[in-house]
Amino acid sequence: MKRREMLIGAATGAAGIATLAAVTQSMQALAQAAALPGGVLDRIIKEKKIRITAEVTSPPFGILDRNNQPDGSEIETARQLAKDLGVELELVQVTAPQRIPALLAGRADVAISSLSITFDRAKTVMFAPPHGALSIVIAGPKKVQIRSAADMAGKKIGLTRATLEEATVPPSAPPTAQMVFFDDIAATMQAMISGQVDAAGMSAFAAKSVSDRNPKAEIENKFTVRTAYYAPAVRPGDFDLLQFLRTWVFLNKHNGVLANIYKKYTEVALIDLPAM
Amino acid sequence: MKYVFQFGIVWDHLPQLLHGAWLTIRLSTGAFALGFVIAMLLAFLRTAGPRPLRAGIAAYVEFIRNTPFLVQLFIIYFSLPAIGLRMEAVTAALVGMSLNFSGYATEIIRSGIEAVPRSQIEAGYSLGFTRLQIFRHVIVFPALRTVYPALASQFVLLMLGSSVVAAISAEELTAITNTLQSTTFRAFEFYFVATGLYLLMTIGMRLLLHAIYWAIFERSRPAERAWSR
Numbered sequence: 001m002k003r004r005e006m007l008i009g010a011a012t013g014a015a016g017i018a019t020l021a022a023v024t025q026s027m028q029a030l031a032q033a034a035a036l037p038g039g040v041l042d043r044i045i046k047e048k049k050i051r052i053t054a055e056v057t058s059p060p061f062g063i064l065d066r067n068n069q070p071d072g073s074e075i076e077t078a079r080q081l082a083k084d085l086g087v088e089l090e091l092v093q094v095t096a097p098q099r100i101p102a103l104l105a106g107r108a109d110v111a112i113s114s115l116s117i118t119f120d121r122a123k124t125v126m127f128a129p130p131h132g133a134l135s136i137v138i139a140g141p142k143k144v145q146i147r148s149a150a151d152m153a154g155k156k157i158g159l160t161r162a163t164l165e166e167a168t169v170p171p172s173a174p175p176t177a178q179m180v181f182f183d184d185i186a187a188t189m190q191a192m193i194s195g196q197v198d199a200a201g202m203s204a205f206a207a208k209s210v211s212d213r214n215p216k217a218e219i220e221n222k223f224t225v226r227t228a229y230y231a232p233a234v235r236p237g238d239f240d241l242l243q244f245l246r247t248w249v250f251l252n253k254h255n256g257v258l259a260n261i262y263k264k265y266t267e268v269a270l271i272d273l274p275a276m
Numbered sequence: 277m278k279y280v281f282q283f284g285i286v287w288d289h290l291p292q293l294l295h296g297a298w299l300t301i302r303l304s305t306g307a308f309a310l311g312f313v314i315a316m317l318l319a320f321l322r323t324a325g326p327r328p329l330r331a332g333i334a335a336y337v338e339f340i341r342n343t344p345f346l347v348q349l350f351i352i353y354f355s356l357p358a359i360g361l362r363m364e365a366v367t368a369a370l371v372g373m374s375l376n377f378s379g380y381a382t383e384i385i386r387s388g389i390e391a392v393p394r395s396q397i398e399a400g401y402s403l404g405f406t407r408l409q410i411f412r413h414v415i416v417f418p419a420l421r422t423v424y425p426a427l428a429s430q431f432v433l434l435m436l437g438s439s440v441v442a443a444i445s446a447e448e449l450t451a452i453t454n455t456l457q458s459t460t461f462r463a464f465e466f467y468f469v470a471t472g473l474y475l476l477m478t479i480g481m482r483l484l485l486h487a488i489y490w491a492i493f494e495r496s497r498p499a500e501r502a503w504s505r
Binding site for chain 1: 358362365
């Protein structure tokens with residue numbers, strides 16, 4: 001009996017030590033990677049490869065083209081960054097909720113996936129200065145008189161559930177404005193075109209596309225509710241890469257490259273990006 | 277992964293949920309009543325009307341039963357305004373549900389009418405009844421009793437199917453639940469409670485329908501019941 005217990009104990013102990021050794025080894029490897037002289041930027045240049053997140057389910061930022069290849073303004077931005085660094089680009093495909101986890105887990109060096117700068121996110125990652133902007137606007141037919149949030153009083157405003165507009169429009173609207181909720185952006189647009197709502201909250205891109213496709217409806221932007229700025233993000237502590245990104249955003253803002261990418265994919269002119 | 281359920285926030289919003297459930301009940305019963313009247317008329321004309329009218333009603337029934345309810349709603353809410361017929365979301369939902377229910381109910385009632393023995397109808401003719409009188413005095417009662425269970429099931433389907441009208445912004449139980457879960461991020465809790473409310477409503481309505489059946493077909497007709505056995 002005693003011998004058997006001892007055997008079991010020894011086996012368990014051996015397994016434990018083996019596991020511990022494996023964990024220590026992988027932790028050492030991680031530590032070494034992090035402690036490379038010069039850090040992650042040096043590693044990128046030495047390996048001639050940068051890994052950047054690619055989210056491909058949110059047009060116009062990231063989509064899969066006809067050949068199932070990633071495309072979109074953020075993908076193009078990532079390509080530009082790799083080109084300016086003179087290294088090869090490896091796109092790491094992620095879903096929207098995975099953007100930050102993939103970065104923190106070390107699967108990607110930089111996240112460039114229309115990550116809006118928020119306090120919550122800034123607690124877990126470091127943001128470079130913004131390279132793009134996303135505005136939520138109130139759009140509506142020309143004949144509807146709305147110029148500011150106060151003018152929404154007594155009007156029916158269409159919104160799509162679980163979107164940035166659902167989070168930002170109701171708090172800014174007067175109490176007599178009636179919010180009408182739909183499940184997807186297509187239904188919200190249809191409600192606006194058919195006059196079931198007076199106006200609707202949506203991204204400036206969505207407003208542009210609905211107005212272009214329905215010239216007769218004379219849809220125009222009434223006012224901007226809120227503008228969110230999105231930026232590249234890096235892991236906390238990767239200051240060398242962050243500093244490179246600061247310089248990179250500055251230069252590409254100055255030479256118009258960022259504005260061209262933005263215009264090419266969104267068909268909307270990029271607004272002035274504030275410094276950070 | 278561990279998920280911590282927080283039902284407190286659901287109780288805070290319970291009045292809104294109950295408000296939504298009340299609209300669900302009103303829409304379902306309203307559509308049942310309207311749809312039933314339409315279906316009775318159509319079923320009568322379908323079996324006793326002139327030939328072109330019968331064909332027209334058959335086409336209507338096939339259209340309703342072979343196209344998605346959601347698309348029917350979209351036509352009423354989004355497309356009819358183009359020809360100047362604009363309805364509020366709740367009105368559009370009521371109209372859509374009534375028409376949809378009438379399509380199914382017409383077919384159900386027709387089958388009940390055709391189950392009435394030919395000899396009884398001929399007996400009506402021999403008594404000098406008109407077609408309408410035969411329908412009113414000979415056919416309606418046994419026909420409805422035959423198809424009552426099928427109509428009751430269809431009503432429950434109508435009530436559960438009413439969740440679809442959330443898509444045209446009618447603020448019934450599902451729409452309210454969707455909005456609350458997307459703003460509070462407590463999807464599990466809200467959907468659990470909404471499911472429970474639907475279950476309660478369905479059970480309540482089934483009991484009510486049983487009571488109605490008993491009141492109409494059993495209590496007041498002891499002689500006929502004895503005869504039919």
